[in-house]
Amino acid sequence: MNVIETSGLGKSYGRVPALRDCTLALPAGRAAALVGPNGAGKSTLMNMLVGLTIPTAGSAAVLGGQPAGSAAALDGIGFVAQDAPVYKSLSCADMLHLTRNLNRRFDQQYAEARLAELGIPLKKKAGKLSGGQQAQLALTLALARRPRLLILDEPLAALDPLARQDFLGTVMTALADGVSVLLSSHALAELERVADYFIVLASGEVRLAGDADDLLAGHRMLTGPAAEADRIAGQHSVVEVRRAAAQAHVLVRISGPAEPVPPGWEAHPVGLEELILAYLRAPGGAAQPGPAAALRPEPTEVAR
């Protein structure tokens, strides 16, 4: 089952596109990182997945074909929006009670235990909590709903380094319990610890999407004489060419590890961060959907 499926999804504000032709399929049980610079369309995509933003093109379904934003879909999604909005005049206990009333499932014990562990008093007003504590409260509310899919928009932004570690631990625990996770961030290095699936957005377009291991296995860095760079580039599917005085580094897509290395060139595996940054730098035309294309779903009948 795919927890997220989008097909040609797009959103324009007037004539300004925020997201264009986004086709994705995220299998269940994964921790997907949505990465890209500010204004890349990360929040737009997430908001469309929970029905807060109405697409101007294409469609989005979640949790195995539920239309995004439908009550049935929201029932299984724990969503924490950017800046983790909570009612500032309500106490933490009231926020728990509120969320329990608004949802089919709510694990009060879990929520209380997590807040206690974080040292957030139940009686304190949400508005009196620090930014990091508000983010933790919002995350606790989302987790206590026992979602099948967690969607977290910039969850690390308000957290200090220690709280980030704790948060990432919580995400890993959720993963181990079978919850699928989609989280956005521009803190790439930290995401590498938890995410096993990457979706790279830039200028409102999906530049790259796929399983982390597949992405790494599907690319290599070729290093060789700068004079031959153009010839080599012509023979490969190139993501990026970087030239130094004597040597050139060509990041190419490969079909498998058996693909021969051109004579006189050296092949190196690439790191995720290096790979993602290369795709972010690459102009839109150079980008192709990565291995995600293989995972693209058959058109799914919307379950009623």
Add this chain to the structure above:
Amino acid sequence: MTVLTLPAQPGQDAGMAPLPWRRMVWVTWRQHRATLISVPAVLGVVALFLLLMGLKVHHDYAALAACHGAGAAACENRASALTSTDWTMANTILILMNLAPALIGGFAGAPVLARELESGTFRYAWTQGFGRLRSTLARIVLIAIVLAAVSGALGELFAWFFGPPMQNAGMSPGAATVFVTRGLAFPAWTLAAFTIGVFLGMLIRRVIPALAVTFGAYLALGLLAWLVVRKLYLPELAPGRIVILQRLPAVPHFWPAQFIEAGWLLALSALLVAATLWLVRHRVA
């Protein structure tokens, strides 16, 4: 590091029944506690004032009525004294009662959605399992019920308070300013102001501007009703007819007219709620 584990994975709950509406009672109460306490509290104070003044007014006019047998000069003095005291006060309160629906409805209505949009909490409220249309509808209806009840009660109390001065002044309950403070019209106008406030709050997305436009819209609607609509079902009385009567002048068509006025106001309110829900569904971001 947090070592708490998540609870067991829920099943696919295939045949999901919607969450029960009654859950929204606590939610609405908690989220709109300020409105749901302050509106009845303020109106309670107003009611107490009306009750005390009403007792005085009733007493004064009863004494005036008893006077008619006595010397004409003494009665004249008493009547003119009442005109400058009780009648002035009653008339002032009448004007305030004409503005009350806008104040009650506007202050209760404009923030309902505008505050969520202004503070960003709509991104919490509208992504919960209850569903955003159902939860929005439930909140609007529950607050509307409370407003209808308290404004209806206030209207009744005011009608009792205003009876003797109105009777003495020969004013008709069919007069435009009196008609809207009575019976069904008063709560209906309050609900109309409330739903105008809710709708404009959703449209404008900011509390204060929405509140200001709500007052303007209410005023425009009031003028439209007075100058155009009401003439269709409430025959005008001959102007300047001052008669001292023992009983209230019977206005023909008073109750049918009340039903018609309340009817179209409620239809308008329902339309505004529908338009609000449409906006919630289609124009979020």
